[in-house]
Amino acid sequence: MPLTLLPLPHAEVLLDPDFLPPAAAGALLTELTTTINWRQEPIKLFGKEVMQPRLTAWYGDPDARYSYSGISLTPQPWTPALQLLREQVQQVAGAPFNSVLLNLYRSGQDSMGWHADDEPELGPAPVIASLSLGATRRFRLRPRHPQQLLHEAVSLALPAGSLLLMRGPTQRHWLHSIPKTTALLGPRLNLTFRLVTSQ
Numbered sequence: 001m002p003l004t005l006l007p008l009p010h011a012e013v014l015l016d017p018d019f020l021p022p023a024a025a026g027a028l029l030t031e032l033t034t035t036i037n038w039r040q041e042p043i044k045l046f047g048k049e050v051m052q053p054r055l056t057a058w059y060g061d062p063d064a065r066y067s068y069s070g071i072s073l074t075p076q077p078w079t080p081a082l083q084l085l086r087e088q089v090q091q092v093a094g095a096p097f098n099s100v101l102l103n104l105y106r107s108g109q110d111s112m113g114w115h116a117d118d119e120p121e122l123g124p125a126p127v128i129a130s131l132s133l134g135a136t137r138r139f140r141l142r143p144r145h146p147q148q149l150l151h152e153a154v155s156l157a158l159p160a161g162s163l164l165l166m167r168g169p170t171q172r173h174w175l176h177s178i179p180k181t182t183a184l185l186g187p188r189l190n191l192t193f194r195l196v197t198s199q
Ligand SMILES: O=C(O)CCC(=O)C(=O)O
Pocket: 101, 103, 112, 117, 130, 139, 158, 176, 178, 190, 192
């Protein structure tokens, strides 16, 4: 299926629910779960250091350094599987990427809080391509300035093999999150391809 534009004001969010066929998505989940160098990183939350509620990894070109929630990350070199995915995703997104942030949500108890991908090194209108594998989780979006944008939070299911694109003014006007769920789910693996420019 092609990418479909979601009807959100002041945003450009597009979704292809089956970018990868199920067999390819399944094989990739196994390969990445076992070969990626996963870490659990601390983050600063209201001045306190706590562990992130998920595992992460950062891969990319050597100069694609990135600071994320108060931690500075040096990318690990592309693996062949990540390099191939980067090329496929670039074609569909029509934009270049020099790095990928991987998130492993080990169960429904792992999550990501409300945030925008608005770090200065991503520029004012970043293109972010997000590929999901494994368990389907809900991806929520809510306006950053609700008083200026009369719109409720929206929630999308991101199934295995889906590709979500966020671009244009999306990060400026919207926040996104992956909430916890009590559903007994297996792991979900998400890759967000980004273009980081040096400061
Ligand atoms: O897991 C997801 O779908 C979202 C990941 C995300 O928002 C991020 O890595 O910044």
